[in-house]
Amino acid sequence: MRRTGHLWRTRSEREGSAEDQASIRRILEAAFGTDAEADLVDELRDEQTHWISRYSVLGFTAAIPDSEFETSAAAYALLHRCTVGGQPGLMLAPTGVLPQHQGEGAGTAVIEAVLELAREDGEPFVLVYGYPHYYPRFGFRPASKLGITADWADQTEALQVRVLDEDALLPSGKVELPAAYKV
Template sequence: MRRTGHLWRTRSERDGSQEDQASIRRVLEAAFGTDAEANLVDDLRQDKEHWIPRYSVLGFTAAIPDSEFETTAAAHALLHRCMIDGQPGLMLAPTGVLPQHQGEGAGSAVIEAAIELAREDGEPFILVYGYPRFYPRFGFRAASEVGITADWAAETPALQVLILDNHATLPTGKVQLPSAYGI
């Protein structure tokens, strides 16, 4: 369990935990108003080539006692494998926060925890396709600056990269997402 400040605790999804899976589904459905992102996570979970259980991170409010907090997830972030011209990378997607906790730091807590896990594991970089004004606070920058593109990325500035290892040689080319994305 990681403490990420006075409001949020994070931990990885427990492999095979129906409770965690239901909690993630609840968070994502509420955050997006659809089941598409929750279904994506369920499909990725079945894809052993792209799924890394440690990188499915839940966030819980620290105000709830330890004995109870694990049943009330407020946020979720996922890093999963993707490919860039045949070389593996990580993609941050999806990330969601229960509407009543948006703007309270829950999303940042789970994103920061996932990034830290990847950094601890020696991963060289993480990609995200998201708001160009939000993700730079974590160190993301335009992926096009390092030669990473994607045919599916309708908004080029939204495809961003966070370099975790400045000594690593980053792949260049097009991002291929897992088949769970249907593209």
């Protein structure tokens, strides 16, 4: 892993900010080499029942520690609503980092920031469908062990859950994603 000593600042997307939306699009297109994830975010933003602007988080290098100065955005993470067995939950998707900043901690910074926001808000859990070797560092574990499944999940081990409230009664059943996913 390449480290450059960057300090990462994170903040939620400013609602209605064309600049933030352009930054998110730039990050996701560069990270994935396609506009599919950026288009997904735009569609989710239009689905008010699934969109929570507080959980749309950008990461910036902080040129001066503890300053308000932000350089251009380098990383992005989003939590949006989904359902599990008909009960509301959160899904972490998409996340991305500009290629020139991968391995510098930018992705970790935005993922940790968005998970902390959800925990502060009393959300019980977050799901992710992603690399099984990457997400456990954030406390994710196989969702199937809690009875959470998804018809669209081709790789069962990639569907993972992070419990944010150990006292919460977690739902089990099938994960349903917003219509923007077209699954």
